[in-house]
Amino acid sequence: MSRIKLGRDLVAPLAFAALFAMGLLIAVSAADSAAAQAQTPNTVVIKNFMFMPMAVTVKAGTTVTWKNLDGEPHTVVNDVGLFRSTALDQNDSYKFKFEKPGVYKVFCGIHPNMKETIIVQ
């Protein structure tokens, strides 16, 4: 699983690099489709009291977005206090940009049995 995500993540920066370097129309469409594919690993859906996916691998500098689909509020809290969202009601989102490589543990401050890991490379 994580290998597949890693593969997708590598495509996006390369495609963006191509876009900015060459400015070719053909590169724009390639970047669009690569970006659409790469979006999935950068987005975490919170549903049925779970972070989905429960493990995400991204490149340093990536912004991860969490969206709560539950009728019950959840929060996105880093276990060492690097970031903490406010309570996210249904359909609310929270974003955090991971600048440094590392393994970041995340839990819900309201239901701490909900956990996930963000691996930043």
Added chain:
Amino acid sequence: MSTDFPSEPSRRGALKCLAFGGAGTLFVLAGGVLAPIDLALAAGGRSSSAKTGVPLFLQISDTHIGFNKDANPDVAGTLKQTIEFVNAMPTKPALTIHTGDITHLSKPAEFDLADQLLSRLNVTELHTTPGEHDVTDGPGAEYFSRFGKASDNRGYYSFDHQGVHFISLVNVMHFKPNGLGGLGDDQLAWLAADLKGRSSSTPIAVFAHMPMWTIYEPWGWGTGDGDQAFSHLRRFGSVTVLNGHIHQIVSKVEGAITFHTARSTAYPQPTAGNGAGPMPLKVSSEQLPKMLGVTSVDIVRHPLALSLTDTTLA
């Protein structure tokens, strides 16, 4: 001890129950032990502890002001009903204890509305402990700016009332890795110091938001370092431990310690393990008031004990 869980209410009592939407638990102190009494039944004169006990305090929990989903679109309305119910009680206790989740999202406007509603209670003192929904903005924030004074912003504190030593603990700020609530070393040290030198015959009432014993670990329904707190509490002859959090009544008695969780005034939750998680449980509008409630506690002098009464809004 005389724990009173009325299971066969009279027709009159039952009808009286039906007249209300959702109430709390009243606690009676009897033989040094607290026991809960169904509030509507107590009001109907059915409960023995209501006859013999002195109202000690009222427990309201999980008001979740700000919640507006299907499970109860009018949580302010059901809290108002609860307050009207309490205000209509013939003898009212001097204390109300709110065992947390006052608000749903820790928002200032939600705290404002909760304050406004709770101020209508004809009960002299309001004591609180935070629920995890009240502190989603972290330590030292909204909850503490409003309720932190009694505890020097720690959240945990103790006080004495009518010979009973009350201890308010916070178990929603130091979660354990397995999702259980936690008290933390500072609070445990404070508790040991607070209890040191107190006579073992002093009745103790402990309140915290999350259950102080493990009810269901996969949903975090327990307190990881709760046992360390009980190591300081076990020598006392009467300890009553009150929680909210799970929006339903679960009780147990272990030696001289009575554990009791209160209903919510806002919405019910599923029983342990029933569903994806402890989310609001949608029931019919006829069923809802029967699943909301308050708890009240009386003191019964001979022998000195506390007795609890749980009351539903219907």
